[in-house]
Amino acid sequence: MYKLDLNQMTQDEFLTQYWQKKPVVIRQGFKDFVDPISMDEFAGIAMEETVQSRLLSKKDGQWQAEFGPFESYGHLGERDWSLVIQALDNFSEEAAELIEPFRFLPHWRLDDLMASFATPGGSVGPHVDNYDVFICQGSGKRHWRVGHRGQYEEVIAHEALLHVAPFEALIDVTLEAGDILYIPPGYPHEGVALEPSMSFSIGFRANSAISLLSGFADHLIDNDLGGKLLEDSSRQSTTNSGEVSSADYASLKQQLQNLLDDDQVFGNFIGGFLTTAKHELDLMPSEEPFERDEVRELLGIHGIKRLGGLRAFYFEETINEGICFINGERVSFVADIAPAVKLLCNNLTVMPDELAAWKNNEDFISLMVKLLDLGYWFWVEAE
Ligand code: SIN
Numbered sequence: 545m546y547k548l549d550l551n552q553m554t555q556d557e558f559l560t561q562y563w564q565k566k567p568v569v570i571r572q573g574f575k576d577f578v579d580p581i582s583m584d585e586f587a588g589i590a591m592e593e594t595v596q597s598r599l600l601s602k603k604d605g606q607w608q609a610e611f612g613p614f615e616s617y618g619h620l621g622e623r624d625w626s627l628v629i630q631a632l633d634n635f636s637e638e639a640a641e642l643i644e645p646f647r648f649l650p651h652w653r654l655d656d657l658m659a660s661f662a663t664p665g666g667s668v669g670p671h672v673d674n675y676d677v678f679i680c681q682g683s684g685k686r687h688w689r690v691g692h693r694g695q696y697e698e699v700i701a702h703e704a705l706l707h708v709a710p711f712e713a714l715i716d717v718t719l720e721a722g723d724i725l726y727i728p729p730g731y732p733h734e735g736v737a738l739e740p741s742m743s744f745s746i747g748f749r750a751n752s753a754i755s756l757l758s759g760f761a762d763h764l765i766d767n768d769l770g771g772k773l774l775e776d777s778s779r780q781s782t783t784n785s786g787e788v789s790s791a792d793y794a795s796l797k798q799q800l801q802n803l804l805d806d807d808q809v810f811g812n813f814i815g816g817f818l819t820t821a822k823h824e825l826d827l828m829p830s831e832e833p834f835e836r837d838e839v840r841e842l843l844g845i846h847g848i849k850r851l852g853g854l855r856a857f858y859f860e861e862t863i864n865e866g867i868c869f870i871n872g873e874r875v876s877f878v879a880d881i882a883p884a885v886k887l888l889c890n891n892l893t894v895m896p897d898e899l900a901a902w903k904n905n906e907d908f909i910s911l912m913v914k915l916l917d918l919g920y921w922f923w924v925e926a927e
């Protein structure tokens with residue numbers, strides 16, 4: 545279990561002073577930090593087909609990028625390269641534990657755990673992210689520079705690498721194991737390894753209004769909900785045929801607004817949107833469907849754990865109507881079991897004592913059978 549120490553700051557103080565506002569170094573945010581995964585295991589994961597990985601290197605001042613899965617690293621030498629894995633939480637239960645201390649932020653904001661291994665001189669280059677990110681230094685040291693928020697000239701260092709022009713440093717530090725660097729969106733930054741080193745970035749996605757609007761339009765089209773024609777049955781004659789009247793303008797806007805104001809439609813869209821995984825899940829549906837009796841018995845003995853990277857959320861507004869969203873789908877359940885569903889959505893692991901009140905509830909068993917069959921939750925040893 546990783547325990548986050550915000551250096552005398554409460555979580556609320558961190559949120560008020562820094563979150564989305566300015567970068568900060570949190571020295572020894574994780575005391576006695578040990579990498580959740582060895583460098584060898586990390587390199588092995590980047591050899592898997594379903595994993596999104598990149599190798600970045602600089603040769604004679606020229607950036608190079610290669611994309612995984614990789615077969616070997618022997619050709620790379622001892623310097624100036626880094627290996628980056630996206631959504632490591634989907635593939636390593638141990639690494640996913642690093643996300644847990646950040647549950648003081650709602651997980652619908654979470655994107656993924658990205659990690660990198662770098663040899664001395666290795667870097668991904670100077671860039672700007674559209675993310676809030678906590679960069680947790682693992683073993684080895686890295687030199688980090690963070691610049692002021694602003695407009696920076698983009699540099700296409702390689703067709704797959706969007707960098708920014710050199711920037712003046714606001715933060716210029718060497719991070720050691722357990723140190724954390726928080727960077728809000730828009731601040732240019734660059735980390736360069738001083739030694740072979742690991743780094744773990746917990747990224748929080750910031751959706752743009754336009755991505756929501758475009759996702760909503762797709763949802764309406766996919767569900768045949770947006771085809772209603774704009775109406776003007778109470779029209780009166782005009783003498784200015786070239787004019788869009790103020791009333792027409794307001795009516796067009798209102799009819800679009802009505803789509804957004806329909807909480808049934810928008811709620812279903814946003815629930816699916818926020819729980820859709822961006823990176824492939826390491827799904828292993830059960831080979832044989834679970835039996836209800838078996839699930840009832842095992843719930844008294846074992847804990848249940850959510851698959852790494854699986855997104856499951858409920859809305860404060862509708863949980864008591866028996867609605868939640870899991871992996872892009874709306875899931876309905878008998879409203880009585882809402883407290884148990886909250887446990888599943890709010891925690892990575894739920895232990896048998898927490899489920900004591902639910903393990904004999906037939907509606908909860910039905911839901912668990914479904915989630916276990918899909919491979920969304922799996923059994924773990926009780927602590
Ligand atoms: C890295 O791990 O090297 C890159 C992290 C980042 O810049 O977000």
Ligand code: CO
Pocket residue numbers: 671672673733
């Ligand atoms: Co970055």
